[in-house]
Amino acid sequence: MNHAAVAPISQRVRDAMVGLLDDVQHFGAEHWQRWVETYRGVRRYLAQLINTSKSWVRLALHTAVCCLWMPSRDWGRFRWT
Numbered sequence: 487m488n489h490a491a492v493a494p495i496s497q498r499v500r501d502a503m504v505g506l507l508d509d510v511q512h513f514g515a516e517h518w519q520r521w522v523e524t525y526r527g528v529r530r531y532l533a534q535l536i537n538t539s540k541s542w543v544r545l546a547l548h549t550a551v552c553c554l555w556m557p558s559r560d561w562g563r564f565r566w567t
Contacts, residue, residue: 495503509517525545533540 529540529543532543
């Protein structure tokens with residue numbers, strides 16, 4: 487699901503991004519564990535949405551990262567929790 491390439495972000499997504507940036511501005515990386523749990527929650531939600539295991543859901547930093555993925559590579563060596 488490459489949403490970034492086809493549409494602007496929603497107000498809800500923008501608000502979440504601004505909230506994260508405000509947190510980093512005021513507290514640095516102090517709340518990193520909260521961020522990780524948020525990302526894990528997004529993966530769980532997306533897995534439920536498409537009826538699969540969260541181990542099949544990946545969040546990429548940007549679209550170019552997805553373009554570098556090669557099916558022949560051994561992705562099994564990466565452990566996603």
